Amino acid sequence: MVVEHELTDDEVDRLFQALADATRRDIVTRVLRQEQSVSALAGHYAMSFAAVQKHVAVLERASLVTKQRRGREQVVHAAPDTLRRAARLLESYEELWRGRARRIDDLLAEEVPPGDRGAE
Structure with a gap:
């Protein structure tokens, strides 16, 4: 069974690479x-x-956040749609394994005929 999802392989790679870092996960959570502005972060x-700007840039490339200029500051917004798409991808893998x-x-529950049990 192949897991079907709405993200390209490159998008999946960028997404999970971005989320592999604890600081970036914390930024997404915040x-x-x-x-929040980049300064506040x-x-x-x-x-x-x-360094924080670089983390935000990685998250932005992965479409996990967006930035918007407000005056002199850049305000960072979460992109929950990307997180939902990632969750659906993980749910697909979970369903595959389930x-x-x-x-x-089912195989283990099948009763084995007495003559097929081999040497016990």
């Missing part, structure tokens, strides 16, 4: 709660402003 981490587990359960 902006899901409330939009930078205040939460023991790293340079430029189906395999059900088939294994």
